[in-house]
Structure formats: structure tokens, C-alpha cells
Amino acid sequence: DGGITQSPKYLFRKEGQNVTLSCEQNLNHDAMYWYRQDPGQGLRLIYYSQIVNDFQKGDIAEGYSVSREKKESFPLTVTSAQKNPTAFYLCASSARHEQFFGPGTRLTVL
Amino acid sequence: SQQGEEDPQALSIQEGENATMNCSYKTSINNLQWYRQNSGRGLVHLILIRSNEREKHSGRLRVTLDTSKKSSSLLITASRAADTASYFCATDAKDNFNKFYFGSGTKLNVKP
Numbered sequence: 001d002g003g004i005t006q007s008p009k010y011l012f013r014k015e016g017q018n019v020t021l022s023c024e025q026n027l028n029h030d031a032m033y034w035y036r037q038d039p040g041q042g043l044r045l046i047y048y049s050q051i052v053n054d055f056q057k058g059d060i061a062e063g064y065s066v067s068r069e070k071k072e073s074f075p076l077t078v079t080s081a082q083k084n085p086t087a088f089y090l091c092a093s094s095a096r097h098e099q100f101f102g103p104g105t106r107l108t109v110l
Numbered sequence: 111s112q113q114g115e116e117d118p119q120a121l122s123i124q125e126g127e128n129a130t131m132n133c134s135y136k137t138s139i140n141n142l143q144w145y146r147q148n149s150g151r152g153l154v155h156l157i158l159i160r161s162n163e164r165e166k167h168s169g170r171l172r173v174t175l176d177t178s179k180k181s182s183s184l185l186i187t188a189s190r191a192a193d194t195a196s197y198f199c200a201t202d203a204k205d206n207f208n209k210f211y212f213g214s215g216t217k218l219n220v221k222p
Binding site for chain 2: 004031033035040041042043044045048050088090092094096097098099100101102103104106
């Protein structure tokens with residue numbers, strides 16, 4: 001069963017804590033992405049990776065960090081430096097043109 | 111920003127009617143894509159149109175692209191209540207086909 005998985009589905013964080021969102025794909029895609037979506041808004045690119053051990057900042061990278069040690073995995077850490085982290089986070093992978101999305105993680109800061 | 115903008119922001123129609131959504135973008139592209147998002151879910155790819163294509167069909171979907179106006183439209187014919195969702199256009203960067211830009215979306219409500 002191919003696809004992208006994200007975990008957890010819901011995540012609650014206290015202010016000042018770092019949290020890591022998981023994203024795994026078994027589609028053998030080279031490119032992976034993290035997007036942030038705020039209520040009623042479109043997707044904003046946080047980070048993307050075109051190949052293992054390489055990644056680039058997107059439009060809103062401040063306060064976030066990523067790693068790409070394996071082709072299948074692209075975890076996102078939301079650090080305490082991110083001032084307003086409450087949002088819906090979407091991970092995607094790409095086969096050149098079409099993007100395949102995971103189900104998302106809803107992060108709430110308490 | 112190269113981000114696309116959809117118009118209208120929200121659209122409410124009766125089942126059986128057609129729904130038309132528009133997307134405008136700012137810079138040259140290789141491809142334009144349309145995605146659908148059900149509330150609280152990930153996005154699902156609907157259709158891709160290349161910059162050298164003007165129209166494309168897929169089932170009840172019809173997409174047009176006018177590169178001179180930097181705009182695209184998505185037509186859903188004979189809409190169903192199950193079509194209720196948000197619809198986003200996405201463009202890639204001419205010099206980086208691995209980077210995508212999404213618009214703010216059109217929220218479609220199809221009333222039964």
C-alpha cells in the first residue's frame with residue numbers, strides 16, 4: 001500500500017517546547033516537502049528536499065528545521081523560535097510534477 | 111511572490127449546476143495543477159496542464175490555461191454534493207520544476 005504517512009494526527013505543544021512531526025513515504029520519490037496551512041488559507045512552503053542529505057528553505061523557514069538522512073523520511077521540527085506554530089502541517093512528495101500529500105498533522109500550542 | 115490567486119474565494123451552487131473557479135499567477139511556468147482538499151485532509155491531485163496546452167479534460171473536469179494572461183480555470187460540470195471541498199491551483203517555477211506555489215483556494219459548497 002503505497003503512500004505518505006504523517007504522525008501524529010494531532011499534536012499539542014506547550015510554549016517553549018520543540019516538537020518533531022514525522023513524514024514517511026514509500027513511493028520512492030526523490031523530492032519531499034513541508035507546507036503550513038492556516039485556517040481558510042492556502043499552503044505555504046516551509047522546507048523542501050530534492051535529494052537525500054540536501055534541503056532548501058521555503059518561504060517561511062524561520063523557526064523550523066528539517067533533516068533528510070533517508071529517502072523515505074523527512075521529519076520537521078517546530079522549534080520554540082517559531083512564534084505562532086498553531087497550524088495544519090502537510091507533508092508531500094513529488095515525482096517531478098504531481099505532488100502526493102499525507103493526511104496532515106494539526107499542531108496546537110497550549 | 112509567484113503564488114497563484116484563486117477567484118472566487120467561495121462558491122455556493124446547487125447540485126447539478128456547473129462550478130467555475132479561476133486562478134491567476136505571476137511568472138512563467140512549466141505546468142499548472144489543480145488540487146482538491148476535503149476539510150481537515152491532505153490535498154489530492156486532480157489534473158495537470160502543461161504550459162503548451164490550452165485545454166484538458168478529465169471526467170467532469172475541464173481545465174483551460176491562458177499563458178498570455180497568466181490564468182487558468184477549472185470547470186466542474188454537473189456538480190455533486192460530494193464535490194464540496196476547497197480547490198487549489200499550483201504552479202511550478204520555470205527554473206525549478208521541483209518547487210510549487212499554491213494559491214489561497216476556492217471553497218466550493220454544493221447543496222443537495
